[in-house]
Amino acid sequence: MDRLRRLLCLTLAAMLAAAPARAAASITVASTTSTEQSGLFGHLLPRFTEATGIAVRVVALGTGQALDVGRRGDADVVLVHDPSAEEAFVRDGFGVKRFPVMYNDFVVVGPKDDPAGAAGRDVAEAFRRIAAAKAPFVSRGDRSGTHAAELRVWREAGLDLGAVRGSWYKEIGQGMGPALNAASATNAYLLADRGTWLAFKNRGDLKVLVEGDPRLFNQYGVILVDPAKHPHVKAREGQAFIDWLVSPAGQGVIASYTINGEPLFVPNAGSNPGK
Template sequence: MIARLISSLLLVLLLATPLRAEMLRMAVTTSFANSGLADILLPEIARDTGIELQLLIVGTGQALRLGAAGDVDAVLVHSREAEEAFIAQGHATHRREIMYNDFIIVGPRHDPAHVAGAGSAAEAFARIARAGAPFVSRGDDSGTHRAELSIWSRAGVTPSGAWYRATGQGMGAALNTASGMGAYILTDRASWLNFSNRADLVLLVQGDPALFNQYAFLPVNPARHPHVRAQEAALVEAWLTGPRARELIDGYRLHGQQLFHFNATPMVTK
C-alpha cells in the first residue's frame, strides 16, 4: 500500500552529488519544495556533509504517514499538534524547530465578503461563511489544511455547503481552482509569490499570529525502524540548525520578500 502511494502521489526530487555520497530520504511539504528554498539548501547540504537528500514531496499528513511506516528517514513538516502526536506514538525521537514563515488569505479583488477589513483571520473566515462566498480548501490533511481547519474552529464555523470546495490537492492546484472560481483561499506566502495564474485574486489578510507557520525536522525513530539512516539524519539536522543554514534561510528572497526566518532551537528529546 505504501509503495503504491509513493508511486502515485509523490514527486521525488533527486539532486546530483559527489560519488559515494550517503543517501537520506526525507518527506517534505509541498510549500517548502515549491518555495525554491530546497533548490538552495540541498546542494549545500551535499557539499558540506556528503549526504544526498532525496525529497518526497507531499502534504504534512502523508509525510507523517510515510515516517510512521519507516519509508523515509526524516520528515520536515509544519503542523505542531500532529508532530507532537507523531513523537508520542514513538515514530520520531524528537522534534527540532528549524524556521517559520506565514500563511495569508487571498481572494477576489472586489472582496464580496469584505474580509480585507477583518481584525483577524478567524473574523475573515466568519465573514466568508456569512456571505456564502466561494472558498477553496486543500482538503488534503496537509499542514495548510490543518491550519485552515483551526481558523474555522476559532471562527465558530463548520464549513460546508455549495460555497465550500475541498479539492484534495496540493497548494498549486488549489490556487488554480481558487483563481478559476474567483474564490477565497488560505495559502502560504511562498506559494502565493510563486503563483502566476492569479487572475483577479489579491492578498487580503496577513499578519495575524494565527497565521504563523512553524517548520520542524523530525528524525524517524530507529528503535521502531532499525533500517532508517539515523546517523545521516543527525548530520542533516546539525547542518539545518547551524550557521550556514541560518545564512541561506534568512537570505532567501522571492520578489524582494524574505520567505523564511531561521529559528532553530535546542534539541528536545522525549
C-alpha cells in the same frame, strides 16, 4: 602503441579528476508541498549536499501524509508544519526529537474586489464573512499543515463547517500549488502559506486580503524517524541533515532565500514557538 596507451590513461585520469564528486550517501525526507513548491528545497538541498556529500530525495505531501510516511519507516527524516501533530509523532515513538527550523505565516488570498468583505487583520472574522456570503472558497482538503490550520480557523470563527458548508466550499485534496491554481481559476478565497504565494505566478485576480493575525503563524519542524522503531533508517545521515539545518550555515541558507527581496521563511532554530 605504449605512448598512445599512456596518453589514453592520462586523459582518463584527467576526466575522472574533473568529474563532479558524487554524493556518498543519500536520505529520504518526507516534507510538505509548501517547502518544495515555494522553491526552498531547490535552493537549500544542493548546498547541503555540497557541504556533506549526502544527497536528499524529497517526498512532498501534505503534513499528515508526510508523517504517515515517517510512521511506516519510508523516510529517514520528516520536515513539516503542524507542531501538535509533530509532537504526537514523537510522543508515540515514531520520531526521536522535534527541532524548530523556520517559520513564515499564512495569508488569506481572494478576489481583488473582495465580494465577502473579508479584508482585514482578523482571520476568524474573515472566515465568518466568507461563509455568510457563501463566497467561493478552495480548501486543500489533504490533511496538510495548511489544511489543519484552515480547520482551526473555522473552529475559532465559531462555525461548524459541516453545517455551513455548501457548493461554495470546494475541497480539492491536493497541494498548495494546485489549490492556488484552482482559486485563481474560480476567483475564490483560499488560505495559503506565504512562501508558496510569493513563488506563485498564476495569480489572476487574486491578492492578499488578510495577514498579520497571530493565529496565522506557521512554524516548521524537523524530526529524525526513530531507528528503534525502524532499524533501516539512516540515522547518522538523517541527523547530519538536521544538524546542518539548525546550524548557522543552514539557517543562513534559509534566510538567503528571497523573491523580489522578500524572504519566504525566517530561520528560528533553537526557539520553541507556538507553545
